[in-house]
């Protein structure tokens with residue numbers, strides 16, 4: 001490539017991010033589990049999009065749908081992890097990683113690194129010993145709750161006020177302390193404001209918010225305020241920007257608004273504090289019945305998918321938009337790759 005083409009937008013998009021993008025939140029395990037009777041879903045339904053988007057690392061989130069609670073939470077979580085292992089056995093282009101070193105090794109071999117994460121600790125029930133078991137299985141990041149309450153705490157609701165005023169339970173505090181001790185990244189996505197404060201108080205290491213948006217643009221307690229953004233920044237943490245809650249309005253749910261969130265977080269805490277947590281969900285939503293869609297709208301919200309940022313094959317559109325909006329190569333590399341890698345290096 002000539003020097004000139006290196007500096008054109010097309011040249012820069014081809015080159016950035018040099019080592020592949022990190023997307024720290026993807027509901028992959030749930031889909032693999034639901035399709036467990038079919039073969040090699042990773043290769044047939046995900047590989048192409050991930051390769052087109054140059055995705056290098058994916059946070060694969062264990063999540064338990066309401067219909068499995070409470071009795072089936074543990075077996076379904078184990079089933080989801082089993083499908084990740086079976087899937088990576090079948091499709092060698094993906095590999096499960098448990099440390100920074102393994103992630104680097106996977107990238108050096110051109111493989112997509114899967115980091116197993118947990119969104120809501122329902123699979124633990126109220127048994128702290130299970131935290132260690134999930135750690136042994138490869139879980140390396142834990143968010144205590146989804147929108148609902150559980151044995152650890154309470155989720156932030158999809159409204160500007162009204163989440164539970166209660167913080168973490170004793171069990172929730174223990175999960176956080178032991179996670180920090182084990183070397184599990186603590187993820188503040190979804191937690192209510194009171195729980196957020198409690199986690200800040202009882203931890204010392206960097207904290208992350210794997211997939212969220214700024215309340216400045218979408219004012220719900222499921223998202224995070226400027227004060228919360230600053231708290232993550234002061235701790236040296238990283239905030240992954242979510243693609244499905246960029247605006248309450250469909251017409252404002254655009255790629256530009258997605259980058260507005262990145263810009264806003266960077267303006268508050270610097271470029272080192274912002275990353276990607278796409279939370280691509282349309283592929284699951286599409287499979288749902290109207291009844292399930294209505295239930296989601298009633299319980300949480302109606303998602304507004306961004307048409308040119310709704311799956312991993314669209315990832316380069318973010319790179320392009322960041323270039324258009326004046327970000328430098330170094331800044332883009334940090335947002336798309338290096339900031340999350342710094343967290344992995346420090347904590348895993």
Ligand SMILES: [Zn+2]
Nearest residue numbers: 119189190211
């Ligand atoms: Zn989520």
